[in-house]
Amino acid sequence: MIQYNYCVISNLITQAGHVCGDQHDLIGGYPTGSVRISFGYMSTKTDADKFLQMMENCFVTKPAVKKIPQIFYTLQQQSVDGFILTDRGGKSQKSIVECNNNVNSLEPQPDEEGILQQIILYPIKSCSGFVVEDKWPITSTGLKYDRQWMIINSSGVCVTQKNNKKLCLIRPSINLETRSLVLSYPGHKMISIPVDISENSQIFASLCQSKVCGDKIQAWDCGHEVADWLSEVLEYPGLRLLKQCSENDETSRTSKKSEQFQLSLANQAQYLLINVTSVEWLRQRARNHELPESLENTIQRFRPNFVVKFRNALVENECEEFIFDNLIFKSGGVCTRCQMICIDQTTGKTSKEPLQILSKSFQGKISFGVYLNRSENYRFYVYIGCKVKGRKNGN
Template identity: 35%
Template sequence: MGPIVTFNLKRPDGSWFGYREVEKLASLSRIQLRTGCFCNPGACAKYLGLSHSDLLSNIEAGHVCWDDNDIIHGKPTGAVRVSFGYMSTFEDAKKFIDFIVSSFVSVPYQSGQVHLPRSIPYSSEGRERRLSTTAFRLKSITIYPIKSCAGFSVEGWPLSNTGLLHDREWILKSLTGEILTQKKVPEMHLITTFIDLSQGILFVESPRCKRKLRINLKSDSYCGGKEAMDLQAQRYEVQGYHNEVNIWFSNALARPCTLLRCSSSQYYSCLGKRGSVGMCRDVETRLNFVNEAQFLLISEESVSDLNSRLRSNVQKSSTGPQIQLNPLRFRPNLVISGGEPYDEDGWLSLKIGNKCFTSLGGCNRCQMINLDNQAGQVQKSTEPLATLASYRRIKGKILFGILLRYENDNEVGQEADSWLQVGQEVDPNFD
């Protein structure tokens, strides 16, 4: 075995880069690293300077092995490890050093200040005047009933106290308890969904199954009683289905799995500070099986700007196919148009029609947006995440789109007139 280097990186202000950030960016440069505590929590705690109370606090905050909680209370929970072996070359080492320099090393300005490369440019100068005369419109609404499966777009849809009615209300779980997502099971995009509200039925199809599955939205289709389940600092009450439903999904994914539906949820811990970059999940509203918040909003102009950058990168390198991204590649609930790219970054709140929403900040993107699900096949690449990392990265996050919370005055269920409609005006309040 060759030399092994274990390390963490610090920003100029003394805060730590999380090991997940290093690992994510390394993968975009096609560098494979190992991160975490490397199955040695005792040595990990010793060299990271974690006390017994730190370890207990991390566990109480929900930290477990292999999760993404790399910084808790300002301290790293693990480290990065790079290994060199018999087949490693000088070029391998140089590639790694070049990656560290280009992605993390600070560059001094002439004034003596330091600038960390690849951070989001943002200026509020002139925004108030310009945004007050800009017309934003809601261009599309998309619901994803089953987490990580394909969604469907509509002209109008009701709101509920969990967001869009029935959005991410179902989840697929392996027999070992693992939650299935496209990052691990890319074939999930082949499962298409549609909800007919008038019939009260969720329709599900897959090219691997001859029969279209019909799931009654009423509770009489469940099997067994409610059970508790913890996921991403959220405790859910879920209900399962008869074997017939589970067998259908097992055939669709070519692996045993079960379908679960959320009946209620309750937040029980928080890993971040609300209002900061990389904040924790929304703690003030009910959530279905979403990663962070009830809604994800994407701007057509921001996607257009990203597409221009992708085309420019291809022209500079003279290699690789042209990439033209559709906004739905990012699995948004809401797509808007109007204004300039990234106007949404500075919004504090907004109204769509007469419904009010609060912005919870930028959405941290992962490798899932690198999956191209065209023509029934899944192709993996480093784009668009690599390009986003070059200009949309801040404090360990690669941000694109914003997260929203619906400010629903009605505590239970949905209001009779709580519908969003494509074409409605979007009126933002901004930073």
């Protein structure tokens, strides 16, 4: 261990440490556990102090009691004296309380019960959501038409709100009867395209290739008209709209986990669940901070598919399965958050919250909401108002 520490430290203070923008967290095969912050000629001590304050607020677990009272040592010694064993071994001088054989420490924990309040899908990746009024079909990749389209630039790279916040103002809606995708943007005319696009479509379509989270995906180009509309409203030339090939195609995308789920253009999982009570808990903690908006606006920041109202906050993190009436969804773990949640999805404006309060609440582990997946390929519907059970470990 001493040799390991010496090697890491000696390398860090010489030429083998971090440089700006690198991703090298190993030196000589050993994890450094280090990060690097750069200061320029214009940096001041105030900048350094702010960085240290951020580290202390977000990553340092402070003791609840700074100095142990003297009486604690007296109580500790009295406790030890009460349980001294005899030289003959085995039994304590104190009477031993007989255990109740009927008590089982591994008893299943009760289910968390809730109600599905909202179903939201995001037809175009990183654009605004479409709120379902009653029920919606689910497929092998998630909610039908959820994240089936994406916008790319002239280099073929997916455009997201991280580099163009105006995307949240594009409001897609799906009409299942006319099988059309309708797009609207403030101050511009709406445009409609068919949801079924292939090489046999009446509009010009060509097969393209792009990447999502490192995965190569194949998709259909949706034509020049919608491409020109996107370039106009976003004030960004050369944009194209692509639709992912059908989940029935051999080119469908799958997750990298051991249980391979088919994926749409979503980053990591088929669904994302948010607990309304957890959002209310978060808003209370941010009451004195920069979050002067409605509950609905805060929910939209997290871009969930399922908005469920459980009785208690954060119980969703403890559940392994979620049962929507008779449909079983497996938890894919908590959703790690980035600066995207700082974008007001109704205006495109940014703020420090709720990212800052999340970081302070969970000692730097910025996560909120849970991923869900289904491995079955059967087609079903999910309904607004259906009962949801969160099943914990041991049930």
